[in-house]
Amino acid sequence: MNLKQGIALMSSVLAFGLATEAGAVCTQTAASQADRDLWNTHGCWQDFFLWQYKAYGLRSGDWSNRGWNDACNVNLEYPKHWNASYLLTYGMLDNWDQSFHGTEDYRATAEARSSNFHDSLYHSVTDRTDVFGTFTPRFWPWDTDRVETACPLYNPTVSNSNPGSRAGDYMHEGWHAYFDKYSYDNGNTGGHRPGPQGACTINGCDYFYFHGISKYVFGAMWENNGTASRFHSPNQVQVEFLCDVADQSQWWIPLSVRQTAASDANARAASRFINGPGYTCGSPRPW
Amino acid sequence: MQRNTRRVFSRAGTFFVTLGLMSGSMAVAQDRPTAEKPSDLPPSRVIAGRPLHSPPKMTVEDARKSVNAFITWAGQSVVEEQNDARRALVSAAKSPELIQAFIEEIIEANKSGDTSRALVALGLLGEMRTYDGAKFLVEFVRMPLPTKGTVIEGELQEEAQQARLQAKAIAGVAYLRNAEFDREVAYQAGNHPSVIVRAEAISAYLWNRGDTLEARKELEPFVRKEERLYLDRVRRVSGEGAEAFNRKLTAYLKAHPEVQAPNPERKDPRPPEEKPNTYDVTPPKF
Numbered sequence: 001m002n003l004k005q006g007i008a009l010m011s012s013v014l015a016f017g018l019a020t021e022a023g024a025v026c027t028q029t030a031a032s033q034a035d036r037d038l039w040n041t042h043g044c045w046q047d048f049f050l051w052q053y054k055a056y057g058l059r060s061g062d063w064s065n066r067g068w069n070d071a072c073n074v075n076l077e078y079p080k081h082w083n084a085s086y087l088l089t090y091g092m093l094d095n096w097d098q099s100f101h102g103t104e105d106y107r108a109t110a111e112a113r114s115s116n117f118h119d120s121l122y123h124s125v126t127d128r129t130d131v132f133g134t135f136t137p138r139f140w141p142w143d144t145d146r147v148e149t150a151c152p153l154y155n156p157t158v159s160n161s162n163p164g165s166r167a168g169d170y171m172h173e174g175w176h177a178y179f180d181k182y183s184y185d186n187g188n189t190g191g192h193r194p195g196p197q198g199a200c201t202i203n204g205c206d207y208f209y210f211h212g213i214s215k216y217v218f219g220a221m222w223e224n225n226g227t228a229s230r231f232h233s234p235n236q237v238q239v240e241f242l243c244d245v246a247d248q249s250q251w252w253i254p255l256s257v258r259q260t261a262a263s264d265a266n267a268r269a270a271s272r273f274i275n276g277p278g279y280t281c282g283s284p285r286p287w
Numbered sequence: 288m289q290r291n292t293r294r295v296f297s298r299a300g301t302f303f304v305t306l307g308l309m310s311g312s313m314a315v316a317q318d319r320p321t322a323e324k325p326s327d328l329p330p331s332r333v334i335a336g337r338p339l340h341s342p343p344k345m346t347v348e349d350a351r352k353s354v355n356a357f358i359t360w361a362g363q364s365v366v367e368e369q370n371d372a373r374r375a376l377v378s379a380a381k382s383p384e385l386i387q388a389f390i391e392e393i394i395e396a397n398k399s400g401d402t403s404r405a406l407v408a409l410g411l412l413g414e415m416r417t418y419d420g421a422k423f424l425v426e427f428v429r430m431p432l433p434t435k436g437t438v439i440e441g442e443l444q445e446e447a448q449q450a451r452l453q454a455k456a457i458a459g460v461a462y463l464r465n466a467e468f469d470r471e472v473a474y475q476a477g478n479h480p481s482v483i484v485r486a487e488a489i490s491a492y493l494w495n496r497g498d499t500l501e502a503r504k505e506l507e508p509f510v511r512k513e514e515r516l517y518l519d520r521v522r523r524v525s526g527e528g529a530e531a532f533n534r535k536l537t538a539y540l541k542a543h544p545e546v547q548a549p550n551p552e553r554k555d556p557r558p559p560e561e562k563p564n565t566y567d568v569t570p571p572k573f
């Protein structure tokens with residue numbers, strides 16, 4: 001081991017220690033109506049959460065005071081996390097003539113396994129309130145990429161604390177992992193480009209790489225040809241997923257889940273892209 | 288850096304490697320999550336147990352309570368129950384007490400911070416198409432946006448949250464399809480401080496007029512010059528096939544070549560991962 005590696009290890013282990021020592025949790029007093037409505041469609045399905053924790057590479061220590069041993073308490077972070085996974089695992093319609101992408105794409109982006117979509121990753125949770133989520137690439141070749149979701153996706157008074165927005169963040173962070181796998185640089189502002197610039201009103205902008213429907217076979221969202229004609233950015237994948245939840249989800253998906261997804265998609269599409277707004281979706285009819 | 292210092296760092300590094308590996312292996316150990324009363328039923332059976340087409344009745348005598356129950360039901364309801372809700376709302380729209388109860392529920396949901404419930408309630412009030420309801424929605428849209436709070440990626444969350452609700456409210460105002468209220472929608476399309484609301488105002492104004500060229504011409508003078516692009520923005524409509532959508536997209540890209548993104552940029556590749564996770568088990572049967 002050389003000097004540089006020694007120092008790096010010391011800092012990362014110390015940081016790990018400090019992070020795990022921090023005992024704070026997100027607000028655990030309630031769940032949004034959209035979370036509760038989706039929850040009521042499964043009533044805390046054990047077979048699913050026993051599959052989900054493996055599929056997302058969850059580590060018990062990360063979630064120990066967040067519902068790991070209280071997995072049916074929808075007010076806590078871990079149940080909210082698997083509730084969002086349930087939405088993207090079973091809730092999409094996979095309508096070739098109308099969906100942007102299919103379950104295969106969304107699952108592979110979110111889940112831990114190494115695939116054409118990204119190298120192996122695992123999902124963790126953070127108490128930060130200044131981000132929705134983060135992607136941390138591995139430092140060592142034997143290590144694993146990490147996706148962390150943060151309190152604004154779990155605190156019941158924040159608008160993104162709903163299953164669609166949470167799962168949408170799995171897409172977003174998973175797509176940062178995609179950029180790392182295929183060696184693309186999306187900018188140095190948290191993996192985005194600085195802003196405001198162009199039509200992007202925030203500080204963390206992407207480009208929208210417009211494509212039609214039925215242009216990507218389900219399971220082929222990862223494909224790119226190195227040019228803007230066949231490519232996706234993290235915010236774009238998120239918008240397309242949210243639009244599919246809003247308009248192309250299974251018949252049993254509650255309307256509160258669809259409406260919050262449409263609202264997130266449209267707000268994101270209007271404010272996060274340099275080259276003008278992304279698609280709008282969800283009906284302008286109020287109900 | 289001297290040799291002794293180097294040795295200290297090297298040993299400390301080794302110590303922390305051991306510690307790191309220990310903590311890592313502890314973290315990787317996956318004991319199963321547990322719960323007190325989980326369900327063994329697959330969701331298909333849970334869903335089959337929910338009766339469809341049974342909205343709770345809204346009554347003037349118990350306006351607030353019954354409207355509260357209706358909003359809860361509407362949030363849980365599914366697309367094929369949308370017309371049940373619409374029928375109930377047409378009937379409720381005749382009663383000022385029920386309209387007032389919806390308004391109070393919106394205020395309450397907004398105060399509690401449950402955006403998903405507030406969105407549902409705003410949508411229901413907009414769907415009622417009443418003068419008093421629309422008047423409230425206009426007031427809601429005009430509420431000043433928060434200026435303090437949590438910033439994520441340069442976006443003030445409290446502001447964005449309220450803007451998303453105001454966008455839902457402006458869609459309700461536009462749905463009334465009344466000249467007086469249309470002027471408000473057109474005004475907000477250019478003047479609302481949030482692009483989220485301006486974008487929705489443009490979309491709702493056009494949609495409520497069948498996306499005609501005439502509507503576009505009427506609205507154009509109100510829209511900010513740098514946002515005229517929104518007048519042609521591609522909307523994906525539920526039920527619209529690929530061919531129709533792709534035709535709209537092609538026309539949009541042809542009319543606005545400036546929206547073409549530059550090619551993505553490359554960075555140095557990283558070493559391949561050493562231990563890929565290959566867990567690929569089919570999720571349990573729905």
